[in-house]
Amino acid sequence: MAGKDVNTMKICPKVWKNGELVDWDNARIHVMSHVVNYGSSVFEGIRCYDTESGPAVFRLTEHMQRLVNSAKIYRMDSRFSRDEFCDGTVELIKESGLDECYIRPIIFRGLDEEKPAFGVNPFPNPIDSYIAIWQWGKYLGEEAIENGIDVCVSSWTRITSNSMPAMAKAGANYMNSQLIKMEALLGGFSEGIALDDRGYVSEGSGENLFVVNAGRLITPPLGASILPGITRDSVIQIAREMGIEVVETQIQRAALYLADEVFFTGTAAEISPIRSVDRITVGSGKRGPITAKLQEEFFNIVNGKRPAPFGADWLTYVNAEKKTAAA
Ligand code: PMP
Numbered sequence: 001m002a003g004k005d006v007n008t009m010k011i012c013p014k015v016w017k018n019g020e021l022v023d024w025d026n027a028r029i030h031v032m033s034h035v036v037n038y039g040s041s042v043f044e045g046i047r048c049y050d051t052e053s054g055p056a057v058f059r060l061t062e063h064m065q066r067l068v069n070s071a072k073i074y075r076m077d078s079r080f081s082r083d084e085f086c087d088g089t090v091e092l093i094k095e096s097g098l099d100e101c102y103i104r105p106i107i108f109r110g111l112d113e114e115k116p117a118f119g120v121n122p123f124p125n126p127i128d129s130y131i132a133i134w135q136w137g138k139y140l141g142e143e144a145i146e147n148g149i150d151v152c153v154s155s156w157t158r159i160t161s162n163s164m165p166a167m168a169k170a171g172a173n174y175m176n177s178q179l180i181k182m183e184a185l186l187g188g189f190s191e192g193i194a195l196d197d198r199g200y201v202s203e204g205s206g207e208n209l210f211v212v213n214a215g216r217l218i219t220p221p222l223g224a225s226i227l228p229g230i231t232r233d234s235v236i237q238i239a240r241e242m243g244i245e246v247v248e249t250q251i252q253r254a255a256l257y258l259a260d261e262v263f264f265t266g267t268a269a270e271i272s273p274i275r276s277v278d279r280i281t282v283g284s285g286k287r288g289p290i291t292a293k294l295q296e297e298f299f300n301i302v303n304g305k306r307p308a309p310f311g312a313d314w315l316t317y318v319n320a321e322k323k324t325a326a327a
Contacts, residue, residue, distance in 0.1 A: 009134060012096035016088040016131035019080065021095060027130060032118060034109035034125040039172030041108035042070035045267045046089070048133075048318070050099040051304030056315040057093070057103065058267075058302050059230050060086050064105070066230070070168040071107050075122075078107045078129045086316070088131055093318045102136035102268070105129070108171070139206075139268035140190055145295065148275030148287050149190040149264075151204070153253055154180040158194035158202035158225045166202075166225040173227075177205035191264070193256070193277070196225045201251040207264035207272070208232040211251055212290045214260070221248040231265040231298075234314070238297045241309035244290065261288030271295045 015027035035041045044067045048057045064085040071078055080088075089103055109125040111117075117124035140149055156179045159166055164173055176194070184192035184205070193209060196202040201220055203209055208229040211218045217239050220226055236246050256262055260283045262274040271294055273287040287295075300306040301314060308314040 009136075010098060011134040012092060012098060012101070012132070014092060014095050016092050016129075018129055019084070019088065021092065024132075027132065029108075029128075030111045030113065032116065033111040034117075034122055035171065037118070038109075038120055038122070039170070039175065040074070040076075040122055040125075041106055041171035042067060042074060042076065042169055043104060043106040043171060044169060046103040046105070047267050047302070048093055048098070048101045048103060049302045049304070049315075051315070051317075053304060053317055054319040055093055055099055055101070056302075056304055056317045057089060059234065059314050060089060060316040062230050062233075063267075064089075066169060066228070067105055067107065070170060073165055073168040074170065076107055076109065076127050078127055080129055085129075085131070089133075090316065090318055092131055092133055096133055098133065098135055100135065101133045103131065103133050105131045106171075136268070138270070139266070140264075140272050144190065144272050145270065146273075146287060148273035148285075150188075150276045150279070151191045151193055151274050152184050152187055152189040152278050153256070154183055154192035154194045156180050156183065156192075156194060158196050160197045161223075161225050166227055167222070169227055174206075181205040195253060196220075198250075199253070200224055201253060201256065202226055203229075204264050204266075204269075207266035207269045209251075210235065210263050210265065211255060211259040212261035212263075212288060213255075215244065215290070217244055217246045217290070218251060219246070219248055220251055224250065229265055231267055231270065234298065234301075234308075235265050235271065235294055237309045237312070238294060238301070242293070242297070256282070259283065261291050263291045263294075271298055 014021040046063045064082040107129045110128045180192040194202045202224045203226045256277045257280045264272045273291045
């Protein structure tokens with residue numbers, strides 16, 4: 001492996017920077033960059049899976065579309081198109097030799113050292129784009145996928161769409177996520193669920209949420225100030241293809257306690273069952289049958305073992321020639 005090992009974490013020794021590959025050690029910014037002081041970044045989190053036909057990136061185009069959408073909301077012109085970000089990612093994975101990895105593209109407002117600007121006004125600051133990749137295991141722990149996790153409802157309200165648009169995956173949104181996550185961890189939970197400003201269920205600090213009730217899947221609508229999750233969309237489509245009804249509607253906090261099953265979705269968390277909320281056991285207290293079935297289908301799709309629902313194309317094979325050979 002061409003990678004660099006840091007505390008057993010394999011990291012690609014190259015970073016894509018504004019269209020070129022630079023050394024990991026040179027992918028640095030000045031402390032007075034706008035992003036450090038004012039949180040002005042938008043980013044993505046994407047997974048590349050190890051399949052029989054080599055590494056394959058899950059829903060790369062959709063992730064990069066969300067990246068350029070986030071940049072558009074914050075008036076950041078990165079100079080790179082969605083497709084250029086996709087091509088840069090593939091180039092970087094090829095360079096790394098990693099079979100599977102987590103991909104972190106980020107666009108932020110930096111510092112022009114010739115013409116420094118230190119105010120809140122972001123317009124004078126240059127915009128830089130980077131992509132870094134590394135090998136990352138299960139976000140909520142290996143066991144979480146099977147046994148589920150214990151979560152709480154946070155005392156922090158989710159950001160509202162008219163102050164910090166949740167539709168953008170902006171770095172600054174994660175200050176709210178950090179409050180939720182820290183409170184949960186210090187309270188002995190693995191994760192926290194935020195309610196929106198009207199008191200309805202919104203999402204986890206880094207995951208969307210689904211409830212299973214009488215065989216139906218229920219998930220908060222985009223209006224509940226959630227990130228339009230790509231795993232959320234994938235689960236909705238997988239469920240619909242399986243004939244499971246999916247409803248996007250508001251969910252009350254108490255409905256979490258009475259649900260048959262509850263689970264999180266996210267690129268990092270994948271599909272993670274929730275076995276208790278606020279120490280109240282959910283359903284049987286372990287992964288439920290619908291969660292298990294959706295996980296099975298999801299992992300088969302991301303690992304290239306079955307096609308995506310409704311004829312969609314969800315995998316970008318890094319070694320395109322290998323895919324043809326195996327097909
Ligand atoms: N909500 C938040 C706040 C997140 O950070 C994430 C992770 N990106 C998600 C939901 C899930 O989104 P996705 O499935 O696209 O990773």
